[in-house]
Amino acid sequence: MGRLDDRVIIVTGGAAGIGRAFADGFVREGASVVLADINGEQAERSAEEIRQAGGQALGLTVDVSDQAQTETMVAETLSRFGKVTGLVNNAAIAIRVRHTRAPLEEIPLDEFDRMLAVNLKGVFLCSRAVLPHMKEQGYGKIINMSSGTFFNGRENLVHYVASKGGVIAFTRVLAREAGPSGIRVNSIAPGLTASETEEHSLEEFAVRIPNRAIKRIEVPEDLVGAGIFFMSAESDFISGQTLAVDGGVVVH
Amino acid sequence: MGKLDERVIIVTGGAQGIGRAFSMRFAEEGARVVIADINGPAAEKTAAEIGEAGGEAIAVPTDVSDHESTEAMAQAVLEKWGRIDGLVNNAAVFQRPQITRGTVEEITAEEWDRVMAVNVRGPFLCCRAVLPHMKARGYGKIVNISSGTFFSGRSSTQYVASKGAVVGMTRTLSREVGDFNITVNSIAPGSTASDPERDESNYQGRVPDRSIKRVERPEDLAGAGVFLMSSDSDFMTGQTMIVDGGAALN
């Protein structure tokens, strides 16, 4: 008996990295998962691996910044699994999608726009797409992925950090708006996490270790327990909150 | 298979109210529970109920504000089970006995001292009593119960100040003991119907502020307690989790 038995959970950006770790954890707890990723091939490969291991998974090609695609994502989830219990807004321009790391004046305008379109408007669009169904169902669980960089004000990353601050504001408003319909909305703020180790070296992810209470590299699996908690009935009286899971860098 | 199998967890103030809900749920998840409460008979009663339900629990009458009492409590647990995995600092004075709900001028200095002795010195002493063992083992889970009133400021000063101190202690201690794989987090409940003698209608006042518009019950906090006592939260430390139906947003 798992803690997520009979739940259907969409994980955007679920093809790889933290999203993939969430998907694996959710499946272990009995959920069916939809991996919705702009990298559709990788999403399908990951879904196939989960099915091979005996889990229920669907891989979809979705750009979360495109309204029509987010609506198709929900329609396909409903036609395959009949319902949506949870949504993890995890897709982002973060590690795998390259972006400029530089002072504000050097951030290209189109890159700023794209960052906000994926990391913030994507959260808005995916939430918008699942809400009618969740409201009708009278129950739903949404996690929005923010970032420890919002608390730290990490320099040379203003477009990313602004998008992640927006995610927390969004979480709070939607929690109040959708609470009466039985929908819980929370946010997780990871620390720097080694979610990709082929193009990025482990040393890159080690730089934050000295700031932590627990002094080691953060890996995607470190976030899975919090993800399961927020997707399960265990957290049904929690909404509008942001949980920093970063080995104790920020104390929130 | 439970989420807390084998774990030995001390719940201070575990005899009644929220502490009792934690104790019952931890036992259901396979933990061996220590009910450390100043009210010995009530602690015995809760431990017996857990036993009848097939769980494992002992009552250790403890005054958390008393240094010797907390040391004796940790010693008794180690003698009984040989380990301490978790500590929930839940005991507090607040409604048993009822503290003054009033302005600063209405709160006596003696009451201030008593509230601080139980609500702040209590968690400090209990941490002090279990830390040598947790450090030696290289693992531990500590949860301090704060309050949503720390965020809203809606209660009397002696109580809210004590609950702010708990958050401060959580943050500092988390940094001190991270190297020993000990996590220290805090839960801030909203106004909770924890007194069975008071009807739920007495707890309606905070409902309109919430995202989830109903009365909060002790059981609503149990899931967060299980999460923070389990290995699922091993990379989370120093944090305060508000469990109040989405009233204060942190």
Ligand SMILES: NC(=O)c1ccc[n+]([C@@H]2O[C@H](COP(=O)([O-])OP(=O)(O)OC[C@H]3O[C@@H](n4cnc5c(N)ncnc54)[C@H](O)[C@@H]3O)[C@@H](O)[C@H]2O)c1
């Ligand atoms: N890794 C970290 O250090 C870290 C730290 C804090 C927060 N986060 C957040 O956690 C989440 C996951 O991070 P990660 O490290 O796994 O990132 P990642 O870059 O490894 O993976 C992100 C996934 O999202 C997908 N994606 C990107 N743009 C998309 C779009 N427009 N539509 C659909 N899918 C898209 C990518 O293809 C990829 O599979 C992100 O929201 C990120 O901001 C990560």
Ligand SMILES: NC(=O)c1ccc[n+]([C@@H]2O[C@H](COP(=O)([O-])OP(=O)(O)OC[C@H]3O[C@@H](n4cnc5c(N)ncnc54)[C@H](O)[C@@H]3O)[C@@H](O)[C@H]2O)c1
């Ligand atoms: N009920 C609420 O509305 C609410 C809201 C926010 C926070 N809290 C916090 O949650 C915790 C539990 O609250 P509750 O509502 O269950 O309270 P409660 O009064 O029902 O229970 C507190 C328990 O602590 C015990 N206790 C008191 N002094 C003690 C001492 N010196 N040593 C050992 N045990 C002692 C009591 O005997 C009792 O069993 C407290 O820390 C409280 O501040 C409660």
